[in-house]
Amino acid sequence: MFKGIITIVFTGILFLSALGAYSQTSSSNQEPSINQPVSVQEDSQNQLGLIYTVKKLDEARKLIEEDNYIEAEKILLDAKNWLIDATEFHYNLFQIFNKQQKNINLAKIEKAHASDFGNARDQAFYLLAKTYIGENKLKEAVGLLIEIVKSQNGSILSGQAYKTLQEIKFSDKAK
Structure with a gap:
């Protein structure tokens, strides 16, 4: 049972990390605002x-x-x-x-x-x-x-x- 909880926690952390990375990637693909330089x-x-x-x-x-x-x-x-x-x-x-x-x-x-x-x-x-x-x-x-x-x-x-x-x-x- 202890292994099952660790697996669930690890899977949850992995899912949240992936979700965070996806949201950063999708927000960085948006066009920069007019006032924000590209470089x-x-x-x-x-x-x-x-x-x-x-x-x-x-x-x-x-x-x-x-x-x-x-x-x-x-x-x-x-x-x-x-x-x-x-x-x-x-x-x-x-x-x-x-x-x-x-x-x-x-x-x-x-x-x-x-x-x-x-x-x-x-x-x-x-x-x-x-x-x-x-x-x-x-x-x-x-x-x-x-x-x-x-x-x-x-x-x-x-x-x-x-x-x-x-x-x-x-x-x-x-x-």
């Missing part, structure tokens, strides 16, 4: 997220257009440093998760985040280089532009960076 990276208020930093880059871009290089440089230095770190952090997580088959989906997420943050980092490099050029700090711009060419070889941004290197007379134009 933490899409939350414009999340200072660790990509959208927040991209908004800072847009703010700096507008300041550059207004020739307000000092304010743009402040924003861009902060954004650049965070984007370098975030890219590396997400890449490190990708490498950790990629070693185990059970974590392959996490690895894919982290690889995508590393790529997205890397692209934003290179945009920050380009904007900061344009800021330095506007301030006539050409030597500071060169390293950033070369990093873009190295990181994004063959991309539109890489072409813009190389063209800028030619415009500031660091590299010759092909004939």
Whole structure:
């Protein structure tokens, strides 16, 4: 009889666990609300997220257009440093998760985040280089532009960076 009670209790616990898991699964399959971001990276208020930093880059871009290089440089230095770190952090997580088959989906997420943050980092490099050029700090711009060419070889941004290197007379134009 004691075994029968244990079996019933165990079966009840198992049933309740399965029911709880089902309700979590069915509620997570619902469409997210309009105000709820799909990813933490899409939350414009999340200072660790990509959208927040991209908004800072847009703010700096507008300041550059207004020739307000000092304010743009402040924003861009902060954004650049965070984007370098975030890219590396997400890449490190990708490498950790990629070693185990059970974590392959996490690895894919982290690889995508590393790529997205890397692209934003290179945009920050380009904007900061344009800021330095506007301030006539050409030597500071060169390293950033070369990093873009190295990181994004063959991309539109890489072409813009190389063209800028030619415009500031660091590299010759092909004939």
